[in-house]
Amino acid sequence: MLLTVMLGFVVAMAAPWLVKLSGRYSGWLLALYPFSLVVYFAQWIPVIGQGHSQLTTYQWFPGLDISLSLYLDGLSLLFALLISIIGTFVLIYAGSYLKGHKDLGRFYLIIIAFMASMLGLVLADNVITLFVFWELTSITSYFLIGFQHEQASARKAALQGLFVTVGGGLCLLAGFVLLAIMGGSYSIQGILSSGVSLPEHGLYGAALVLVLLGAFTKSAQFPFHFWLPNAMAAPTPVSAFLHSATMVKAGVYLLARLNPGMASDLWSTILTSVGALTVITAVVMALSHRDMKKILAYSTVMALGTLVMLLGIGTELALTAFVVFLLAHSLYKGALFMLAGAVDHAVGTKDLSELSGLRKAMPVTALLMLLAAMSLAGIPPLFGFIAKELLFESLLQASVWGYGLLLLFVFSAILLVAVAAALALKPFYGQYLATPKTPHEPPVAELLGPVVLIVMALLLSLFALPAQQWLLSSSMLAVAGYVPEVKLALWHGVNMPLMLSAVSLVLGIMLWTQWHRVQPWLSRVIAQLSRFGPERGYFKMMDGITWSASWQTRFLQNGVLGLYMVVLILSTFLLAGYTFVRSYGLHFPLDVQDSYVYEWVVAFLLIVSALFASTTRYRLAAVAAMGVLGFAVALTFIHFSAPDLGITQLLVETLTVILLVLVLFKLPEFVQLSSPWERARDIVVALFGGVVMLFILVAAIDIQYFDSISSYYIDNSELLGYGRNIVNVILVDFRVLDTLGEIFVLALAALGVLSMIKLRAEDRVK
């Protein structure tokens, strides 16, 4: 099973070459990959249909409990089949739609990589694996939306989609980690079957919010719905595949997957209200647009809202409706997008107000569009009808908010019928309007997908019960945790849902007759309202990020070294001081016995020379003070049993003084550059650093955690190193590599000094 996913990435990498080799048949050739997936997954239907499931695990990071485990049950099989079936036709369609495009190879690479990622997403059982595939779909989606990267609008839409979905993805990752902590496993099946009641766990609220944020952004729920219609900047095959049938359903898939374990009152309330809000927003927006792809995009948002709401209601009927509606929507929406793209391709515009009377030139397209729109509007005998009946029926029974939701849905059904009528009737009937291109029937490659999808929708509704037994009931088992007893049928007899359907149909058609008045009016109202919409918030946030980035660059990276130092010193010593006080406290063992007068003199000399060097206004005085300090340090070393250090310090100090005198006299005199306020601030900061050092030092003298390891060197210096000066033996024998490194550093410094002096000489020659 892992092979099916990994093969996708291999095919994706090979796609550019295959496109070069196969030329105009590349779409058909590459479609063999998803088609082989259809065959593979179809074989599983009999097994999974019995209620079985298949878990395949491959080790990935065994130490972190992360594995490449793939889980096939009814829900993932349904999704895998949808992805591979629609994927097959989308690839064929794209071969024709993007014929001769210079970047066709790149397009296939990304869309096949997307297909494989999506497949991995629905099959993954480990939450981390799922997250990886989840982000891969976001990234490939980014490339696909921005495919026409010469257009600024496409780039902007791509970035917007990426920010929203990846931002949600990060929340999702955190949510997953919480889930794993709660369930004690990184496997979804492990979490769901752990026996822990997730809603009663203390982390449930946080996990719920985070997971929902991830799912809602991906599935374009209100208030994150705005990115999806903008994503229509992508070529039509992408819209048909990613933004209607597959990727945007990832969020819904995740919610359905977690439903058995996560469902609670809170879950139900949030999902139902967000879903309902999304539905009403989207359906009004759909009616306000004239661009066919935008209309379809908003009807997709509406469908996603419906799915989320159905999960929220969570009754047996609602979950059945969920699965049926999911399938129905993927079929008709894929077909509608492909048809809309085909019309656009053949005619040169997708603006409904410019399209009219195309029926004579494109009879097949007109018929297919009508059938797909009928499914969208929920008119028998298409599968969309069964979905809508179930939807109404579950709303009639729903306890949450009772009839309010029902009214809302009848209202949105009316609007949806009007939208469907506008899509199916407006372009094809009435007076022919001149179009940019002469209308002609689209090629077979562009019609094959819609034909197959619509035929499937017809067959599914006619043979609803067998379909339910074969596949859908096992999906419901995965979503609900039990097999629902609802029986699907095209004809339920005359009952309340049918009446509601009829009413919404009649009112919808009536609304459509007024479409040419309603649409411009709604468009103006929406334009007014969108000033307060969530997309506005998105842009404000983006501006805010840019502003704060430039502000903090100006503030922190201002080029003033002194300020950098202040920040560095303060943060270092505040953190060190805080840690120190917390773990050690503020003891100060002031023990000055065991000291001699001449030692005090040396200490006094050190302090005075350091203070003098840092306060004097004369360069020479400062250098002299540094010299005194250096020699006093040497004295200290010699007095406290470190003759080698003393000798070295004496030599180095002499060289330093000579160097400073030679060089500093080519530099200007000291002048007072900083203001008194800056000096006061620096003194405070420096004193603070010194005090913290003092406390740490005294504590370090006071505490001895480990015995010194030096006894080894003392004992073995003569035995192994054949030297009686232990310090020397350590340097040139025990730790000889350190000394070698030190020599390298010195050599490099010498080279640097030499080259800088040479550079100066050459300048003078010029």
Add this chain to the structure above:
Amino acid sequence: MEVVMAFVVATLFSCALYMMMRRSIVKLVIGLILLSNAANLLIFVVSGLTRGAPPLIIEGVDPSPFVADPLPQALILTAIVISFGVLAFAVVLIRRAYEVVKTDDLDQMKDTDT
């Protein structure tokens, strides 16, 4: 005696930090020297001060465990030499920078172009 030396080291640190925050680049170098001295003394003091027992082995006598700790001394010796290398490099670099930029004020050296 260690506590007295701790005060010395802390004073050196304060002076070093103060000088490193100055705008004159020469003062920065002085701060750097002070800082390396402070760090060397810090290691020396923390390892414990021993009078009159250098880490040497008298010929023919078993090594005494009561000599001063040789390991920190080896570390400090390395540090002294390295910091001298750094200092030499820094001083020549400053000299060179002054020739090009014609200022020793760090606040005037903000541009990467000159």
